[in-house]
Amino acid sequence: MSTARDDILSNIRRSLGVHGKEAPRLASVQNRLAQTPAGVIPARGQLEGETKTAMFIEQAEMVQASVARLASAAEIPAEVARYLREHNLPATIRMGADPLLTALDWNATSMALSQGPSTGHDLNAISVASAGFAETGSLMLTSGQDNPTTLNFLPDTHFVVLKTSDIEVGLESMWQRLRARFGKALMPRTVNFITGPSRSADIEQSMLLGAHGPRSLHILLIETA
């Protein structure tokens, strides 16, 4: 008895009039997978230095993220405390094991710290982005102990740290970074691109913030770790 897999593949081949062993077809597929041609890359993100950072901020703010620029990572605890205080939010923060965060002196603030993936009852969380890109003001976060994926979605308020040196042009530069870090064709379990806080337009097409994910996204842009 033929399997569903074999049937589907042979139906496809019959429809296309091929047998699947044609050298030019195999070469065409192998070349594309090996060479990964880039296609059209918008000029919008193709900037350098401060203009690229400015474009990232402009795009992120257009999608209702807020951005704070900090000179160094050491300023993070105070900025988080300030944000929570000003928004009348409880002084709690949950984070993963990212050394950039755990090395900080949180004692100077009176915040209650906790570590690990979200249980669904954390109001505030902080993560470190692997990178970001100027074209659309998006952040890239990858799964793992340093920055558990649940922290990106369950809390109401999400703080994300991004180094200005990690701001790139567009998605293509994210792929290059992933390949450099994990190997060609290899990926972590989850890669999240986050562009603003959660929203829905499912009721009468009016856009409302705070659907199932965070109601607010505060990006902490740091010059140096």
Next chain:
Amino acid sequence: MSHASTSPQFKANTRKALGDTQLQAALGHVRHRFIDKRAQAAARLPEFEALRDSARDIKDHVLAHLDLYLETYEANVTASGGKVHFARNAQEACDAIVGICQARGAKTVTKGKSMVSEEIGLNAAIEAAGMVPVETDLGEYIIQIRGETPSHIIAPAVHLTKEQVAADFRHTHRHLPAQRDLTAPESLLSEARGILREKFLAADVGITGANMLIAETGSSIIVTNEGNGDLTQILPKVHIVIASIEKIVPTLEDAAQILRVLARSATGQDMTVYTTLSTGPRRADDPDGPEEYHVVLVDNGRSAMLGSEFEEMLRCIRCGACMNHCPVYHAVGGHAYGWVYPGPMGAVLTPSLIGVDEAGHLPNASTFCGRCESVCPVRIPLPKLMRHWREREFERHLSPATIRAGLGLWAFFAKRPVLYRFSTTLGMRLLSIMGRAKGRFHWLPFTSGWTQSRDLPAPQGETFQAQWHRAQKAANAKPSVTS
């Protein structure tokens, strides 16, 4: 067991839709918001048209090499610890998914938005197996509690007003205070967030669709604004992806090209809030994420579309732009189409998937104005494909006798140019004199199909051919202008 269709009753469905005042009020939001937002997003990106070409070319390349990319994709999913299940039809796809759920003793199954899951009737299959499927996209959740199907492929509840949603929430969420204020859409969103948060945390299995499957890495991609698709897949022990076979793209770079046209065409966003790549189950030292990762690949008629005159339909990336710009969809909404896929893309795809004898009315519901093709991000020639279905319907003698007789009569005159010119000239003069007072007709013999729902404009007294000849003569008589 595929989702049952009411497509054969298309005409009755449209009459009901045109008389439904709440539906007509809700459809007003489609007419303006979707169109304006897409136009603004396209205008903001100078490379948008070039990206549409690029997206079209990628999809064509994939379709021409689909067997090979499916093999590559499967190998890479397996290498990352996931499992691929092939399903020839709806029944096999439902069986595979129910089987995975039962193997884990699942009770609650959360779902992200997936049109192919609607196509295969997945919720009914999960319920029949004694488990509870919970739709988590706000629009899908609303229509699930109403016992309805989506009326739009990206905005499933677009046919409803907020007052209707408020009434449904009161009726369903009976444990909440009866006197609570649900007048603002914000309060509806907040209530759904609270209810569904518990479901996310309780779920044993999470099912999502896929906007794309990447052959290079074995990853699935979903795009959402709410974050529901992510909570659906990272909290339960098992993540099942359901996708049709044409969702494959070769590389990450190719995915980026398509992402750039997808959100802009759909909602007018440059990028959706969450774009997520999922590859295999959680790694050994990951603190969260699913322990099992399955992909159910559904054919359900698609492999037979390859190499046919409908192959181009398989480029579709399900953005919804064609229905957002369709005057027929604007008038009748999505449910009138009678099956899962409405609008122009549905008018082409539905007869391919459930048969032209069942869905032959749909390709006739078009004015051929061409707006759908003009906005399609992968440049599918939708009017041409609808015309192919009309031809097939005619060839198979499925069109009604009155239409066949009318076409026969027209053909008789069209083949005799002198007679055609004479009779049309006479007819136009006559109608022009008759309609001179009002400039339009509320009624004419044999035209009730038109005049029942709209007026017929009165001709001006001259045929197109006569006007053309007159203009040509005038142009030839004019002396050529030299500077």
